[in-house]
Ligand SMILES: [Cu+2]
């Protein structure tokens with residue numbers, strides 16, 4: 001009995017002090033429908049995990065796309081105009097071929113396919129050292145666009161996986177230090 005109480009207290013103290021070490025929110029992108037920019041369809045949150053790694057937690061809530069698979073990539077220009085066309089091609093700081101995340105070759109923003117459920121909800125999470133939020137860094141993701149496609153990425157076709165129309169878009173923006181205390185969600 002005494003041991004478990006001590007263990008519980010210990011865990012409690014650990015969780016309390018541990019909370020300040022949680023990854024810090026450093027950037028985010030609010031995603032909207034390209035056909036109607038008043039309609040939000042998701043959120044990308046980027047956290048500094050330390051040691052040069054950044055985590056993306058992506059959530060999509062796109063009811064019009066329920067029960068489908070959508071492809072997600074970072075595109076090189078942070079401009080969602082012209083139905084996402086202004087974002088141009090895939091952001092490709094390492095000059096690699098388009099492909100599947102984690103495979104031999106892929107673009108640094110090839111997040112890949114995300115399955116949406118019956119309500120249009122889906123999520124993805126990635127931790128990588130391919131991104132940074134440092135000005136002038138070739139890996140800097142700030143100002144890039146995140147495009148949600150209405151089709152499935154085949155991970156093969158160059159240069160963009162034959163992923164279909166651009167149905168959602170958002171621009172990655174830096175989160176200022178004063179508001180970066182929010183915990184991971
Ligand atoms: Cu794309």
Ligand SMILES: [Zn+2]
Nearest residue numbers: 090098107110
């Ligand atoms: Zn790509």
